[in-house]
Amino acid sequence: MSAPFTIKTETFFTIEMPFRERMETRRTVFTGGDGPRVAVVAGIHGDELEGLYCCHRLAALLEELQRTSPNALLGSVELYPAVNTLGLDTLTRGLPVFDVDLNRSFPGSATGPLPNRLADALMAALSGAALVVDIHASNIYLREIPQVRINQDFDDLLVPIARRMNLDLIWLHGAATVLETTVAHSLNSTDTPCLVVEMGVGMRITPEYCDQLVAGLLTVWKDLGVLAPDVPVPDITHTPFIADDSNVHFLNAQTSGMFIPAAAHWTGVRRGDVLGTIVSPFHGDTLSEVRSPVDGILFTLREYPLVYEGSLMARVMARKGGRA
Ligand SMILES: [Zn+2]
Numbered sequence: 293m294s295a296p297f298t299i300k301t302e303t304f305f306t307i308e309m310p311f312r313e314r315m316e317t318r319r320t321v322f323t324g325g326d327g328p329r330v331a332v333v334a335g336i337h338g339d340e341l342e343g344l345y346c347c348h349r350l351a352a353l354l355e356e357l358q359r360t361s362p363n364a365l366l367g368s369v370e371l372y373p374a375v376n377t378l379g380l381d382t383l384t385r386g387l388p389v390f391d392v393d394l395n396r397s398f399p400g401s402a403t404g405p406l407p408n409r410l411a412d413a414l415m416a417a418l419s420g421a422a423l424v425v426d427i428h429a430s431n432i433y434l435r436e437i438p439q440v441r442i443n444q445d446f447d448d449l450l451v452p453i454a455r456r457m458n459l460d461l462i463w464l465h466g467a468a469t470v471l472e473t474t475v476a477h478s479l480n481s482t483d484t485p486c487l488v489v490e491m492g493v494g495m496r497i498t499p500e501y502c503d504q505l506v507a508g509l510l511t512v513w514k515d516l517g518v519l520a521p522d523v524p525v526p527d528i529t530h531t532p533f534i535a536d537d538s539n540v541h542f543l544n545a546q547t548s549g550m551f552i553p554a555a556a557h558w559t560g561v562r563r564g565d566v567l568g569t570i571v572s573p574f575h576g577d578t579l580s581e582v583r584s585p586v587d588g589i590l591f592t593l594r595e596y597p598l599v600y601e602g603s604l605m606a607r608v609m610a611r612k613g614g615r616a
Pocket residue numbers: 336337340427428429430
């Protein structure tokens with residue numbers, strides 16, 4: 293007789309607010325058997341919503357599984373859709389009042405200001421999971437293809453998992469460029485594997501990207517034995533390219549102004565191609581052009597039109613290694 297499939301929403305962090313209300317940060321826990329435990333984290337940045345929609349889709353699928361095949365969940369799944377609740381409620385990227393980027397507050401501490409305590413509570417909740425996926429949605433300025441970013445210190449363990457995630461790109465970062473105060477670095481440093489997914493754009497939802505990632509998550513959960521082998525999951529249709537600091541080119545604005553894109557996101561470009569122009573709302577001439585420095589693939593593209601000289605406009609991955 294297998295264990296019952298339960299679903300419960302519970303509070304993993306709470307603190308009293310100035311007017312004696314309580315802030316409560318919640319997760320939903322789906323428990324089937326005593327197999328591996330996995331988690332999805334979203335909303336660490338309050339202006340990023342793609343991960344919230346992924347959690348909704350995963351919750352819908354797991355609720356359906358509970359109704360139709362309650363023995364299919366062999367382990368447990370935890371969804372943390374809204375870690376920075378104050379930021380999400382007020383459309384603020386950081387943690388309001390404290391004006392802190394929550395993803396620069398890890399591993400946190402049990403005492404001290406709210407960001408440290410929230411980080412500490414999240415670390416305690418996630419520690420020991422077989423896999424944590426932390427979903428980010430760029431920011432309001434740049435659109436990203438579905439990708440995973442991995443610190444090269446942990447690539448032996450994480451790249452094989454990332455290859456199964458149905459994403460378009462695995463971007464390996466050199467140790468020197470890694471921020472050690474993120475939840476992912478804090479978890480990976482303490483033997484809880486964590487993958488960082490970046491996709492879409494801030495303040496928006498891109499349902500096709502979310503569906504793509506959900507198919508990858510279900511596949512990986514099946515690989516890990518969280519889901520039974522006979523659970524039907526959508527096919528993996530995307531094979532990732534591998535990028536690292538040697539073949540990613542950053543394109544910055546040569547002038548301030550208003551950016552008008554001329555190339556479609558996630559397409560092949562040739563060296564010298566105009567990816568967009570920067571114009572003035574006062575005059576009819578073009579102030580500057582954004583051109584690709586290499587033959588490659590346009591995987592980051594400016595979304596928010598107003599730019600300052602030096603603003604990041606695009607990233608192009610030079611073709612070298614091919615797909616993973
Ligand atoms: Zn983020």
